[in-house]
Amino acid sequence: MGSMSTGVGAAIAPAATTAALKPRPPGAEADGGDHTMKKNLPCPNSGNAFSKLPSMGLEINSKPKILTGDFGYTLEDVPHLSDFIPHLPKWYDMTLLSGLDCLFSVNSNALLPRLSILCRLSFIRIPYEAFILDVQVFFESDDVQACIVTCGGLCPGLNTVIREIVCGLNYMYGVKRVLGIDGGYRGFYSKNTVSLTPKSVNDIHKRGGTVLGTSRGGYDTKKIVDSIQDRGINQVYIIGGDGTQKGAAVIFEEIRKRGLKVAVAGIPKTIDNDIPVIDRSFGFDSAVEEAERAITAAHVEATSFENGIGLVKLMGRYSGFIAMYATLASRDVDCCLIPESPFVLEGPGGLFEYIEKRLKEHGHMVIVIAEGAGQELVSESLRASTAQQDASGNKLLQDVGLWISQRIKDHFSKQRKMTINLKYIDPTYMIRAIPSNASDNVYCTLLAQSAVHGAMAGYTGFTVGPVNGRHAYIPFDRINEKQNKVVITDRMWARLLSSTNQPSFLSSNQTVPPHQTTS
Ligand SMILES: Nc1ncnc2c1ncn2[C@@H]1O[C@H](COP(=O)(O)OP(=O)(O)OP(=O)(O)O)[C@@H](O)[C@H]1O
Ligand SMILES: O=P(O)(O)OC[C@H]1O[C@](O)(CO)[C@@H](O)[C@@H]1O
Numbered sequence: 001m002g003s004m005s006t007g008v009g010a011a012i013a014p015a016a017t018t019a020a021l022k023p024r025p026p027g028a029e030a031d032g033g034d035h036t037m038k039k040n041l042p043c044p045n046s047g048n049a050f051s052k053l054p055s056m057g058l059e060i061n062s063k064p065k066i067l068t069g070d071f072g073y074t075l076e077d078v079p080h081l082s083d084f085i086p087h088l089p090k091w092y093d094m095t096l097l098s099g100l101d102c103l104f105s106v107n108s109n110a111l112l113p114r115l116s117i118l119c120r121l122s123f124i125r126i127p128y129e130a131f132i133l134d135v136q137v138f139f140e141s142d143d144v145q146a147c148i149v150t151c152g153g154l155c156p157g158l159n160t161v162i163r164e165i166v167c168g169l170n171y172m173y174g175v176k177r178v179l180g181i182d183g184g185y186r187g188f189y190s191k192n193t194v195s196l197t198p199k200s201v202n203d204i205h206k207r208g209g210t211v212l213g214t215s216r217g218g219y220d221t222k223k224i225v226d227s228i229q230d231r232g233i234n235q236v237y238i239i240g241g242d243g244t245q246k247g248a249a250v251i252f253e254e255i256r257k258r259g260l261k262v263a264v265a266g267i268p269k270t271i272d273n274d275i276p277v278i279d280r281s282f283g284f285d286s287a288v289e290e291a292e293r294a295i296t297a298a299h300v301e302a303t304s305f306e307n308g309i310g311l312v313k314l315m316g317r318y319s320g321f322i323a324m325y326a327t328l329a330s331r332d333v334d335c336c337l338i339p340e341s342p343f344v345l346e347g348p349g350g351l352f353e354y355i356e357k358r359l360k361e362h363g364h365m366v367i368v369i370a371e372g373a374g375q376e377l378v379s380e381s382l383r384a385s386t387a388q389q390d391a392s393g394n395k396l397l398q399d400v401g402l403w404i405s406q407r408i409k410d411h412f413s414k415q416r417k418m419t420i421n422l423k424y425i426d427p428t429y430m431i432r433a434i435p436s437n438a439s440d441n442v443y444c445t446l447l448a449q450s451a452v453h454g455a456m457a458g459y460t461g462f463t464v465g466p467v468n469g470r471h472a473y474i475p476f477d478r479i480n481e482k483q484n485k486v487v488i489t490d491r492m493w494a495r496l497l498s499s500t501n502q503p504s505f506l507s508s509n510q511t512v513p514p515h516q517t518t519s
């Protein structure tokens with residue numbers, strides 16, 4: 001069996017390896033079954049015990065870790081506890097980093113398209129039999145006090161991720177102490193924690209929602225990090241969307257400033273799929289599947305009545321991915337409206353003209369509208385303020401579904417004197433309150449295991465997720481630099497237009513928004 005050190009306490013392994021196949025190093029003992037390999041051997045020159053770690057007065061380097069090389073090669077590495085805590089003790093641990101394809105570094109040129117996101121170690125392909133012996137682990141199982149928090153809106157798969165973090169820590173690394181934070185970020189300082197064990201989380205993946213509770217707002221960096229410090233927490237697993245990951249980045253910075261040996265790992269959640277860099281967020285697939293059921297109902301209603309129109313409103317505050325994918329999945333949709341693609345109602349090229357044409361051709365039609373679409377039109381028509389926000393600072397939306405239903409009805413009955421039968425379906429909360437489907441369940445497991453391996457290996461300030469199909473760690477600053485949106489000049493939107501055959505709905509004085517001009 002060969003051996004290899006990655007030099008930064010990291011290891012890569014093929015993602016498809018299984019616990020049963022794990023090679024055992026000489027002297028390693030199984031603990032509690034085949035899957036556990038937990039003998040931690042002190043590394044030579046690894047320093048003193050954790051209690052002797054300095055906690056204050058360290059030089060803080062919060063700049064991205066940029067590596068450069070020949071031919072303009074520029075990579076951003078993932079933060080590691082040893083970057084800001086000197087002489088950190090470490091151990092060799094034979095636990096296989098089975099959830100991770102590679103350690104991930106992102107090309108520092110933010111303007112480059114996603115394809116150029118590189119896996120720093122991806123060129124090292126290690127045959128399974130020959131994989132790594134000296135994986136470095138920066139936490140001893142008994143010293144770990146982990147915590148898990150879920151923030152933001154609900155999303156299918158939250159409970160699966162919670163379950164797999166608890167089980168992953170326990171089964172793979174023998175970590176017994178895992179706390180659940182009650183009710184999102186504010187729970188760190190305003191609620192009691194709950195102890196999580198493999199037994200207590202055993203069945204939770206079958207339920208929708210989050211057993212830990214969640215919330216918007218209530219973010220207070222000092223109080224949160226004080227609570228982490230006071231409770232002796234040294235691994236923080238933060239599950240949430242774009243807002244949550246921004247909060248996680250600030251927590252990480254505060255921890256780094258205080259010089260605490262605390263790993264912070266983000267697991268990206270959102271049905272909106274608005275988190276950039278990663279291929280998709282967990283829960284998205286399940287949400288699309290559920291949305292398709294609503295579209296099917298709308299289609300059945302529409303086809304059963306003269307001039308039937310089925311109108312379905314789906315979630316998607318700033319990004320129309322759910323609407324776009326549910327439309328593509330269903331094939332029953334004649335028109336999909338998303339926030340990224342402005343539209344007009346009246347006049348040539350407007351929505352009303354298209355509806356009339358479609359009803360004349362087919363006798364029915366189905367419209368899918370994302371909740372964030374056409375917000376300027378609604379606000380203008382209702383003279384409502386667009387400045388209202390929720391507790392997290394997200395834009396509060398007008399109900400575009402109800403508004404557009406009324407406008408369509410008024411137009412056809414009053415102006416066109418046509419009988420139409422419009423059925424409005426609003427399944428918004430139904431699509432995110434369900435348990436995750438099979439593919440999301442598998443995906444959630446990989447994300448949770450990646451996060452556990454990364455934290456145990458001493459990485460911090462990172463979000464886990466697949467980048468171009470390979471599971472990776474992405475520094476918070478990369479995840480937080482923009483929002484993922486449907487690019488309407490890109491192929492996927494073009495595919496949708498080919499599928500629905502809808503026009504662009506742009507009036508002659510409207511242009512494609514600036515963020516939509518590249519793919
Ligand atoms: N810029 C920020 N800095 C610090 N904390 C933030 C920031 N934005 C949001 N948060 C906090 O993160 C938590 C979740 O944010 P938010 O409600 O926006 O949901 P989210 O994580 O974006 O998920 P989703 O949008 O999918 O529901 C809230 O407690 C909020 O206060
Ligand atoms: O009503 P809530 O709970 O604030 O959530 C609504 C928002 O949550 C999301 O589903 C994201 O989680 C958005 O699509 C939606 O606008």
Ligand SMILES: [Mg+2]
Pocket residue numbers: 152241242243270
């Ligand atoms: Mg969000």
